[in-house]
Amino acid sequence: MKQQRKILGIIGALLTLIIPFFLMLYNQNNHLETDQSLCPFKMLTGLPCLGCGITKSLVYFYEGDLNKSLYYHILGPFVALFCVATILVLSAELITKKEYFNEILYNKRLAYVLACFLICYQIVRITYFIENNTYDSILKESIWK
Numbered sequence: 001m002k003q004q005r006k007i008l009g010i011i012g013a014l015l016t017l018i019i020p021f022f023l024m025l026y027n028q029n030n031h032l033e034t035d036q037s038l039c040p041f042k043m044l045t046g047l048p049c050l051g052c053g054i055t056k057s058l059v060y061f062y063e064g065d066l067n068k069s070l071y072y073h074i075l076g077p078f079v080a081l082f083c084v085a086t087i088l089v090l091s092a093e094l095i096t097k098k099e100y101f102n103e104i105l106y107n108k109r110l111a112y113v114l115a116c117f118l119i120c121y122q123i124v125r126i127t128y129f130i131e132n133n134t135y136d137s138i139l140k141e142s143i144w145k
Contacts, residue, residue, distance in 0.1 A: 003094060006090045006093055006094055007090075007094070009086060009090050010086070010087055010090050010091060013083040013084075013086040013087045013090075014083075014087065016058075016079065016083050017058075017080065017083050017084070019055070020055050020058035020059045020062060021062055023055065023059050024059045024062045024063060039051070039052050042141060042142070043142055043143045044142060044143065045142060046138040046139055046140070046141040046142035046144075047126055047129060047130075047138065047141075048125060048126070048129060050118055050122050051073075052073070053072035053073035053076070054072075054073045054075070054076055054079055056072040056073070056076075057069045057070070057071075057072040057073040057075075057076020057077070057079075058076050058079065058080055060072065060076075061076055061077050061080055074121060075121075089101060
């Protein structure tokens with residue numbers, strides 16, 4: 001059972017890294033700048049959710065544009081590094097039959113700190129988004145346009 005979860009973790013991390021890579025190849029004419037978001041929350045409200053922008057952030061990170069990557073989501077580059085680390089650690093665990101970093105990965109204090117950071121980041125992000133967009137442009141981001 002643990003082996004299956006580790007294999008699924010590796011597959012999930014690989015998909016997280018591969019999908020933006022193919023979008024980067026497709027993004028020759030900056031389609032990402034103009035295309036409608038597929039986020040259900042953003043489609044309903046016109047406002048970004050906690051994860052909105054991660055994919056675009058990864059695409060621009062792959063292209064080497066760190067400023068644009070951080071603009072779309074501050075955690076984009078960290079997601080890429082975390083996925084690479086996840087693949088390496090879970091592969092090592094499958095090979096050696098040992099578990100590494102469990103005390104860090106299952107640390108409640110670290111989870112609370114990350115949750116507080118994400119909540120604060122989201123509040124700042126939505127405030128900035130509302131201040132820099134009109135009601136009509138926010139509505140245009142949703143399905144209610």
